[in-house]
Amino acid sequence: MKKVFVIIAALVLLLVVINFVFADKDEDNGVNADYLRIHIRANSNSEADQNIKYEVKAAVVDALTPELQGVTSKKDAMKIIEKNISEIDDVCENVLRQHGYYYGAETRLCQDSFPARTYGELTLESGVYDALIVDLGSGEGDNWWCVVFPPLCFVPDGDGEKVTYKSLIVEWFEKLFG
Secondary structure (H helix, E strand, O other): OHHHHHHHHHHHHHHHHHHHHOOOEOOOOOOEEEEEEEEEEOOOOOHHHHHHHHHHHHHHHHHHHHHHOOOOOHHHHHHHHHHOHHHHHHHHHHHHHHOOOOOOEEEEEEEEEEOOEEEOOEEEOOEEEEEEEEEEOOOOOOEEEEEEEOOOOEEEOOOOOOEEEOOHHHHHHHHHHO
């Protein structure tokens, strides 16, 4: 009887640990269920390609902010992005062409792996997330990523018109070099 009790207790403990480890993940596919991320990958690490990546990022955020304003679920945010994916792609292509870049952009909504990342006091663990991916050209350069839903990296200012970008790396760099 004592052995049966120990075995049952061990199984219950194992189930509790498994549930705790996978609590933040979608039960069907191992995707971190609460977040929709955005990932913009530069063509290369050249200064020009890195600069245009930030131009594209600003334009994409400007295009998404009014569309996603008031969205209260990741599912709704994904539907809006999926409905507007060709327009997002057009925004990226237009910014590239306006600056003389013709290597193109590929935009898609999919699942992708991300390293751990801290946004203020929130840390997102490494793992697979639903994401809006934007590859500029080859997409082999350094990248920028953030969270579309909930909106952790860009939020409307009080009047809902401007967007405030926050980057811990940029803030740290500005403190060091003024």
